[in-house]
Amino acid sequence: MYGKRGPAFWCLAAFFALFVLFLYGPTLTILVLSFQGPSGGLTFPMNGVSVHWFRNLFEKQMVGDFAGAFQRSMILGGAVMLVTVVASFSAGLAFRTRFRGSGILFYLAIASLIVPSILVSLGIGLLFRVLGWDPAWYSSAFGAHLTWTLPFGLLIMFAVFNRFDRRYEEAARDLGASPWQTLRHVVIPILLPSLIGVGLFGFTLSYDEFSRSLYTSGSFNTLPLEIYGMTTNVTTPVLYALGTVTTAVSFLVIGVALASVVWLRRRRERHGSDAGRAA
Amino acid sequence: MKRVSAWITYLQVAPLALIFLLFLVVPIATIVVVSFFDYDTTRIIPAFLLQNYEELLLSPVTWRTYLQTIEFAAITWCLTLGIGFVVAYFLAFHVRSATWQTVLFLVCTIPFWTSNVIRMISWIPFLGRHGLANTTLIKLGLIKEPLEFLLFSDFAVVLAYVHLYTLFMVVPIFNSMMRIDRSLLEAARDAGASGWQTLWNVVVPLCKPGIAIGSIFVVTIVMGDFVTVRLMSGGQSASVGLMMMNAMSLLQYPAAAANAVILLLLVLFTVAAMMRLVDIRKEL
Numbered sequence: 352m353y354g355k356r357g358p359a360f361w362c363l364a365a366f367f368a369l370f371v372l373f374l375y376g377p378t379l380t381i382l383v384l385s386f387q388g389p390s391g392g393l394t395f396p397m398n399g400v401s402v403h404w405f406r407n408l409f410e411k412q413m414v415g416d417f418a419g420a421f422q423r424s425m426i427l428g429g430a431v432m433l434v435t436v437v438a439s440f441s442a443g444l445a446f447r448t449r450f451r452g453s454g455i456l457f458y459l460a461i462a463s464l465i466v467p468s469i470l471v472s473l474g475i476g477l478l479f480r481v482l483g484w485d486p487a488w489y490s491s492a493f494g495a496h497l498t499w500t501l502p503f504g505l506l507i508m509f510a511v512f513n514r515f516d517r518r519y520e521e522a523a524r525d526l527g528a529s530p531w532q533t534l535r536h537v538v539i540p541i542l543l544p545s546l547i548g549v550g551l552f553g554f555t556l557s558y559d560e561f562s563r564s565l566y567t568s569g570s571f572n573t574l575p576l577e578i579y580g581m582t583t584n585v586t587t588p589v590l591y592a593l594g595t596v597t598t599a600v601s602f603l604v605i606g607v608a609l610a611s612v613v614w615l616r617r618r619r620e621r622h623g624s625d626a627g628r629a630a
Numbered sequence: 631m632k633r634v635s636a637w638i639t640y641l642q643v644a645p646l647a648l649i650f651l652l653f654l655v656v657p658i659a660t661i662v663v664v665s666f667f668d669y670d671t672t673r674i675i676p677a678f679l680l681q682n683y684e685e686l687l688l689s690p691v692t693w694r695t696y697l698q699t700i701e702f703a704a705i706t707w708c709l710t711l712g713i714g715f716v717v718a719y720f721l722a723f724h725v726r727s728a729t730w731q732t733v734l735f736l737v738c739t740i741p742f743w744t745s746n747v748i749r750m751i752s753w754i755p756f757l758g759r760h761g762l763a764n765t766t767l768i769k770l771g772l773i774k775e776p777l778e779f780l781l782f783s784d785f786a787v788v789l790a791y792v793h794l795y796t797l798f799m800v801v802p803i804f805n806s807m808m809r810i811d812r813s814l815l816e817a818a819r820d821a822g823a824s825g826w827q828t829l830w831n832v833v834v835p836l837c838k839p840g841i842a843i844g845s846i847f848v849v850t851i852v853m854g855d856f857v858t859v860r861l862m863s864g865g866q867s868a869s870v871g872l873m874m875m876n877a878m879s880l881l882q883y884p885a886a887a888a889n890a891v892i893l894l895l896l897v898l899f900t901v902a903a904m905m906r907l908v909d910i911r912k913e914l
Contacts (some may be wrong), residue, residue: 359825363720367734370717372794374741377752380762384755394755395762445642449636456643460651465846465901467854469871470890474657477664477883480674487816494653496762501646555743561857566878578747582861596750601744609736 378598385591393588404592416592417577423488424574428558430493435500435553436546443508444538450496471498491567496557503556504549511545545614552606555601572576574584636769658894665887674883692801692889695868697894702784702859702869703852706791710848711841714799718840719833721800731773738800750790750861757781757789782864790862791852797826798851806840807833842904849904850897 378548384391388399398480408417446453463471475495481488486492519541523533539546561575581590634686668677686692717738725731756762757780765777779785811832818828856871870893877886 359886363716363724366716367720370713371737371794374738374797377756377793378741378744378749380755381748394758394760395765434645434649438649442646445639448639450636450639450643452647453643456647458651460646463650463654464802465897466654466848467850467871467893467897469854469856469874470661470894471654471657473874473878473886473890474661475653476878477887478657478660480883481660481664494649497649498653501649505646551743552735559743559745559747561747562854565875575745577749578745578751579857579861582747582751590751594745594751597748598744602740605740605743606704 378594379593381542381591384588385595389593391557391588393586393590399469404588405596407587407589408596416572420572420574420577423571424558427488427493427496427573430489430556431496431500431557432550432553434497435504436550438497439501439504439508439549440542440546442505443512446505446509447512451535460502460505463498468560469501471495472563472566476563478569485569486567487569488564488567488571488573491569492564492573495563496560499560499563500553500556503552507545507549507552511542515542544615547608547612547615551605554604558601558604639706649826651722652824661887661890661894664884665891667884667887669882669884671881673746682884683892684890686885686888692873695870698868699853699870702787702791702855703849705788706852707845707848709788709792710796710799711845714796714803714844715837715841718800718804718807719829721804722810735804738797742797746794747792747857747861750858753786753790753793753862754781757786782862782866784863784867786862787859787867790858791855794858795848795851798847799841802843802847803840806837810836846901846904849900853897853900 383403384393384395384397386400386402387397387404388401389403391398442456446457456507475491476486479491484490515538519537520533523537548626559575560573561579564573564576574578578590578593578597581593664674665682666678666680668675668679668681720732721731721738725734754761758764759776759778760780761780764773764782767773768776814832814836815828820831822832854871856869856875859867859869859872860875870889874886874889874893877883877889
């Protein structure tokens, strides 16, 4: 295992490299093509290089309501992120002890993952119709997205609490901390990197969600719905410009989340844990 | 004191429980109820009819569509499992530094956090009639006419599925592999097992939980999919999800609901079969 690298390693490494190329290649292609010149088409060759299609994207009448959809998706993603973090963290705390209904709730979370998205979308849409309510991105779509992000959040919190040393809490209690102080100054600081991870899931999964938004977002589109609409009636590289901008936002969010986790780790290594250093 | 802490526990799970109740349990119940309703061209009428199910199950189109959806799921499952296993195996057993392992693992997972619709669109410049694949093949002299089956075909649908969902296999299988005690592999070698024998008799059995979790994800997602089929087949292939969507656009809500109930039963049945292989709660 620790000897010289044999042919098996190089075969697998080549396979892995191909897989990564397969994952990222198409995205890189549309990144390049979104800088297509004004007379360029949907495929290569490039007819010059310009930011024409990006400018085109922000002109409202040309491609529907990109700015509005973008704004809605950002707000929705932020709200879903907050609720996902708070609800999964608090449920994770509760699941450390057995309580009546814990089994059912666990299986509900699993069910929420495996029930096809379109059924959740359809169900919420139908429910609102039967009740005579209007679906909207901030009500029905918000709930629909949570059914997708919360199971991930909860499962991550399970994994995290399984590895969490309860003696930290006991030590805090022995030193006279109230339950709230223990939570605020011990548990949360220790788990912060994982909570950021849960937040990342919450935001990005909501920001990119299509199926669960379809029958739940009402008369104003979220960004993925807007993009989907464009795929059927836009035949210019403005589609790629939209793809580039959206992906850039996703990467920015992922980058910020990962960077802050790394930063927290580094700081912890330098100072030791600052848990318990009450403000 | 004990009663107080019990209350706190319930308060802590209340938000989660409430959201699942309102946005999962009640909506699914609504689907089941509406699937028995009557409808005409403009509204749905409360009733208790089996007609929606009858029409659905007696139509050959339904059976063809379900068969095609199951076929997509099976093909995608095979491909993602094969590719996912090899990728996870490389990461877990051949990458030696922990930092590199984390970095490469992240490289595999980052696309999960970006938009699926855009990742599908990004195949257009590759697969189109004048796309990269065709122009390259023509330049190399391998073909004379552009290949038509690349984009807007079953091939494109499966390609997109593999592209989008392989990481659902990679992550849980990698997780299982990282838990394998490395001394087991040494023991196998000391006992005279060849590389393949170790892989097949030690690694694969110990990866079963990861394989099961990955399979559940991939199979359920593909069975409920309609976006990929719609976008990548250009409307030429069918899926159960797409069938429901068509019924919805014709305002035939009860028909869509009946179809949804059947799909749900099929998915739950499949998952129950796979769950027998794994206790998910132990895997966290």
